[in-house]
Amino acid sequence: MAFSGAGEAVGRMELGDHLCLPYAHADERRAVLLAYVRGGLAAGHKIVYVAERDSHDVLPDCLRPVPARLEPFADAEPPRPAALDPGRALESGRLVLRTAAEIAGATGGYDPDELMGLIATEIELALVQGYRGLRLTGERPLAWPGVPEPDGAAGATPGGTGAAGGAGGAGADAAALAGQEAAERFAACERRIAEVFRATRPQAMILCQFERCRLDAVRLEELESWHRARVRADDLYDDGRLRAAPLFGPPGLALSGRLDAATRAALDRVLALLPPGAGLVCLEMSGVTACDEEGLRRAVEAGRTSGGRQRQVLLRGVSPRLAGMLRDTGLERAPGVTIEELAR
Known part of the structure; x- marks a missing residue:
């Protein structure tokens, strides 16, 4: 089942929350992320979106409008003020795009303490700029061992380079090792974020995105255990x-x-x-x-x-x-x- 109604409605997220979105359908992801971004704009928050692809000025597909005939429950949505439009927010700087490679480079390949320092800097910058808080969300930036990357990017490392070699031999071993190391760094970062957010409740919230079909049940359960709750689309x-x-x-x-x-x-x-x-x-x-x-x-x-x-x-x-x-x-x-x- 793509969505059971379980979890916390995205509209009820508060500063200090560290939640996850293990989505199974593009429309589910879009509904949650649009509500997350629009809610942040309405609340006077700055939004930082971390994308897997290298782009700072192109709105992610999941935040773009689509024809009403393709949008589930389009008639249920009231017209949105221009101030809540993600495209305009990107142009004005209220929505900022970062790349996974950029974050990895700034944190020494996703070192937990370095990553928390980067998040603290982003929070401080948002507050200095006059925002009431910071909303972070990111596409899954690191590979899990044995899980294929989209568009043939298997074996990609946090810095954006692929493992050399073919499907077998030393190349395959290097790719497996890189994937295992990436998974361990990713786990350490998520655990560190969970610890800090539980202890300090900072002026920020984080929504981590994971595509369920790319994770087995054990890994999905592990991922969810590092977050306070799973997030879902708001009630209609x-x-x-x-x-x-x-x-x-x-x-x-x-x-x-x-x-x-x-x-x-x-x-x-x-x-x-x-x-x-x-x-x-x-x-x-x-x-x-x-x-x-x-x-x-x-x-x-x-x-x-x-x-x-x-x-x-x-x-x-x-x-x-x-x-x-x-x-x-x-x-x-x-x-x-x-x-x-x-x-x-």
């Missing part, structure tokens, strides 16, 4: 009785709370947020605590768009009680509906 709706968080790949909603008469109007508003152009939508139901037949029917009928087109609906995390209701009412046989029950 929450009134204390019904909460809806976005899902990515396939697009959809993670529903929590009640789907009954008390939340009928809210449920209709929430379901209307489903992207109309998607041929498959997912409703994560594991957080549903109360549901009547009509609430279940409306969830099933989310497969029919306002224009009358039928699309596929995946009901995921369905409890045994809800599965029984679907069978008893015949809703499980509705066109285009697939049900995934919770593991017992």
